Amino acid sequence: ARRIVDAHLAEHPAGGWLDPLATATLLACYGLPLTTTVWARDPHSAVVAARALRHDGHDGRTVLKAYWPDQVHKSAAGAVRTGLRTDRDVRDTYREFTAAFGDRMAGVVVQPMAAPGVELLAGLVQDQVFGPLVVLGLGGTATDVLDDRAARLAPLTDLDLPEMVAGLRAAALLSGRPGSPPVDLPAIHRILAGLSRMADDLPQIAEADLNPVIARPDGVLCVDARIRVE
Numbered sequence: 123a124r125r126i127v128d129a130h131l132a133e134h135p136a137g138g139w140l141d142p143l144a145t146a147t148l149l150a151c152y153g154l155p156l157t158t159t160v161w162a163r164d165p166h167s168a169v170v171a172a173r174a175l176r177h178d179g180h181d182g183r184t185v186l187k188a189y190w191p192d193q194v195h196k197s198a199a200g201a202v203r204t205g206l207r208t209d210r211d212v213r214d215t216y217r218e219f220t221a222a223f224g225d226r227m228a229g230v231v232v233q234p235m236a237a238p239g240v241e242l243l244a245g246l247v248q249d250q251v252f253g254p255l256v257v258l259g260l261g262g263t264a265t266d267v268l269d270d271r272a273a274r275l276a277p278l279t280d281l282d283l284p285e286m287v288a289g290l291r292a293a294a295l296l297s298g299r300p301g302s303p304p305v306d307l308p309a310i311h312r313i314l315a316g317l318s319r320m321a322d323d324l325p326q327i328a329e330a331d332l333n334p335v336i337a338r339p340d341g342v343l344c345v346d347a348r349i350r351v352e
């Protein structure tokens with residue numbers, strides 16, 4: 123994890139956002155469950171990646187996301203396409219991205235389509251006074267509309283983990299109802315604990331934003347993550 127951060131800062135002394143591969147590797151170091159994320163720099167490689175993912179046991183649909191450095195809101199820019207079924211969908215989408223974004227597009231990430239669940243956000247922010255805060259909230263399209271968040275100073279204790287979940291107004295969405303089982307709460311706790319360890323190890327992390335983290339009874343999976351170092 124330190125090597126990834128140091129390598130980025132050696133190349134970009136002012137800091138900035140890690141690229142998708144560095145981000146994925148850093149998350150893996152802390153056991154943070156990012157969905158399979160394959161990097162492709164031309165339409166053919168994207169098709170090959172999507173084919174491999176299609177044989178991987180999920181429902182067969184894939185997602186393509188155009189990537190360029192310092193992008194902010196991919197879906198608002200038209201850089202996220204979900205539910206792609208065929209080689210042709212993937213190839214056409216890559217070409218449409220190239221036409222729309224031109225030379226600034228460095229490539230795409232290809233992911234399997236995740237099953238739906240409750241979309242959360244989890245992350246790290248630096249408080250000017252107190253240092254790193256671990257954040258949990260309602261994510262996805264509800265992020266800005268509902269602004270439902272709980273934040274605690276790192277390092278988190280074992281007590282912080284359930285309290286952060288309980289502190290959300292959306293907590294009832296996670297705990298289940300008759301006929302709908304609760305989401306995998308221990309997996310959410312592990313994400314918060316992993317972020318806390320990451321903050322502890324790597325003070326260079328200015329911001330980490332996992333959004334959405336899709337929570338389901340059978341597990342929790344992040345499909346989009348950004349990490350900024352400085």
Ligand code: ADP
Nearest residue numbers: 185195196197233234235236262333334345346
């Ligand atoms: P951004 O947040 O930059 O707009 P995301 O990668 O979060 O881009 O994609 C936007 C939305 O698309 C997500 O909130 C999620 O609802 C959906 N999405 C993205 N990737 C996947 C995926 N692999 N499987 C299912 N849904 C996805």
Ligand code: MG
Nearest residue numbers: 333334346347
């Ligand atoms: Mg997102």
